[in-house]
Amino acid sequence: MKKTISQTIPTDFERIFHPQNIAIIGVSAKDGGTGFGSGMFRALKAMGFDGKIFPVNPKGGNLDELQIYKQVEDIPEKVDFAIITVAAKLVPEVLEGCRQKGIEGAQILSSGFSELGTQAGKELEKKIQQIAAAGIRVVGPNCFGIYCPKSGLTLLPGPDLSRQTGSVAFLSQSGGMAIDLAHKGKWMGIRFSKVVSFGNGADLRETELLQYLADDPETKVISMYIEGIKDGDAFFESIKYTSKKKPVIVCKGGLSQAGQRTVASHTASMGGSRVIWQSVLKQVNAISVQDLNELAEAALAFSLLPSGIFKNISVIGGGGALGVSACDAAEALGIEIPLFSTEQQESIGKFLPKPGSSAINPIDVANPFVPPQALKEILLQAAKDSRVDLQIIVSLLYHYKVMATAMGLKVAQVAPFRELADAIRDVVKTTGKPVVVVLPNPKKGLDDLDLTEMLVLARREFLERGLPVFDELPDALRAIGHVNGYFGQRNADNE
């Protein structure tokens, strides 16, 4: 591992991600403070951060019965981590105070540094780097900070993120991407170990954070949004090392001309050509994704599916066109949907309504009201084909809305989503083969808000049973394709 300039003493990342106490520098004494500092204070309270919080503001005063210290140096205890939200020009002095106080790390949420493109901005950022090198680790500036569900650290403005900890890490040059993914993860079922929005990355940034995560036992899947990298050789050495241990999903922004221009004003980084990036990412077996949704879906698949390759799958759904689409999308990803034997088609067919259904694989159940117990039998039968590595069920729960309306009920009272979740969990237990759920919803208007709610509840039930859920079949297939691609290459490299 390469050492950065500040690593004369190894960084104690434990104090940064799981601080016993923190200082927030730049809170407003007024309750209704609208600045970043007061926002972070309220957000940490809402998240139930376990440690002590020391608010800091030169004006002093009180906040929620807490004394506001005039400067960090006045805090009578050891402090692990600092959140700095003061105006850019004041940041160096405040950061130096933190360093002298023995604080291990600070996140600087303030903007107004190198991303401005001005000489003054660049000089301020250089000062930050010099102070960091003298002995304090810095996340930012121009960032949304750290989210760590285990400790209760949260991003700006994230009072409502999940406290459930998990195996997915996200490193993001963009604060917006970080907060969006943290929110998406909450309902999609992605549980995070650590999310770091590092903005301009004056000190801690992609390479060193990746090195840390490579050996972090809490992290099993790493995802990244990068606009530009500082030291290409070190980064690719690091990603190569890491990819051998765990999947690294990379979304690279700024591969277009206009994108590079925008990158410069966003996080003051240099982009890089599309072709070079794609070939290098392939070479190091990183998983390359186009946007945040694809990244989120890949992270979900890597975190909830067992490690392995799912070359042959069965697909159970309703409507022949869905099966046709499944085949088309699967083929493009190198996934096969093998034709079942006549014998097996017959055993599956026993549980299918007639006419209109088909058991060839994809299985077309024809009628959306096939009960969960029958779907369970169909899945059990389909899994008997030894070629099948994984099953996808496209749930047609949204069709229950018509039935509910006819009965004068809300759809959650009618749709058997809990029974279906139980049935699928039982299939996974019995067969040892994972099942992926697709939960489409073509009805999202005002008349169908109860349907939206039911599907949110259904998703939760599936996730609680360890079943990954995707909105659409192509999304699920693409995510499985990423898992196959990664483990296929890793296995080949190990041979």
Added chain:
Amino acid sequence: MKKTISQTIPTDFERIFHPQNIAIIGVSAKDGGTGFGSGMFRALKAMGFDGKIFPVNPKGGNLDELQIYKQVEDIPEKVDFAIITVAAKLVPEVLEGCRQKGIEGAQILSSGFSELGTQAGKELEKKIQQIAAAGIRVVGPNCFGIYCPKSGLTLLPGPDLSRQTGSVAFLSQSGGMAIDLAHKGKWMGIRFSKVVSFGNGADLRETELLQYLADDPETKVISMYIEGIKDGDAFFESIKYTSKKKPVIVCKGGLSQAGQRTVASHTASMGGSRVIWQSVLKQVNAISVQDLNELAEAALAFSLLPSGIFKNISVIGGGGALGVSACDAAEALGIEIPLFSTEQQESIGKFLPKPGSSAINPIDVANPFVPPQALKEILLQAAKDSRVDLQIIVSLLYHYKVMATAMGLKVAQVAPFRELADAIRDVVKTTGKPVVVVLPNPKKGLDDLDLTEMLVLARREFLERGLPVFDELPDALRAIGHVNGYFGQRNADNE
């Protein structure tokens, strides 16, 4: 135009799509009938179908105070259209009765024909073709029928489709695709002239329906889901003719090997190779899409944007990464996001919060709470660049959830979505340049159902003002790319 065998007398499509009265053959006398016939009867009632409905069942009886006729021939009035839902083996006799009654067209919802792959199924379908050729037009069998908002005809099972008529037609071999698109259209803002699920297409199918729509004044945009075509030459002649008049969006299923196998059991059609399809569609200037979402988004763009090419755009959003992504996605589609002049950046910058914002294009508003009036000024300023053909605003309304929670309110009480819709409509009026709205939502969990509801309300407000709305920026760009591709080629062909 080629004539099909049955066109010795021209088809009166008016009687088929806007029938004065219809017979439903196969209703159950019992109120709670669960078959297709009773389902269609209830669906048509729920849709408020304007004409008379004559229920038919050999057992006779009454349904909702209506007499059930034992056979079509007993109905004492002229009948325009029939819906046939009886078991497959009874269909030929029933259809022949309809023909003798002088009914113009019938949709056969029953399955159990050529899609079974059996000799018996094929023979039954051949009989349907023979009767059709003798003088009645047939939609189906093995289909979900016709949806026509103007007349109130609806698909199976569609009691809850929109009655708002519009300019988009959809022809679909798949019933599932037809009903899904009809539902998606309802909240996405796609308004339909005619949707036809034609299933096995024993009589009326892609080519002839396309010819009809080419000259249908109600239809301005045509979309299709095709699994296989019957007469390739006639179809491509027809699509070439049609594409010169209006856009034809084509989603072709079954381009993979497994997909072709599934097509055979679904609608008994033959697929065709991916390469051939793609090159032919390109040659005739049809818009080729991969899936139903891409089709829906393209249809929305074609129906709500003025005819033309939008080569240069401005993008207004929040967060630098969003701008970076916009540039990357736009470049791949040949759309440019031109850098604004320093002068213009300054005039835009007056309305932007500092620091953290950027006015270079994409415009990063930095703070999600920039009021609608300021966004209006920013859009007005950006439109002053004569290169800008269209503007995209990525609305950050979802951020108001945090504010609402802090205030103890529902987000719809706090987020200024109506003001924003008014402001954008005013910009379009003033500048004459279309504005496309992107309405992302990373928060879709149980705690955020009020946010989902607010965004549904917001979408409706935007749509009511003629503003197309997309979920994600790449979706919007892709749809604009389709519009550019179509009109670019059409203009080149006309030169």
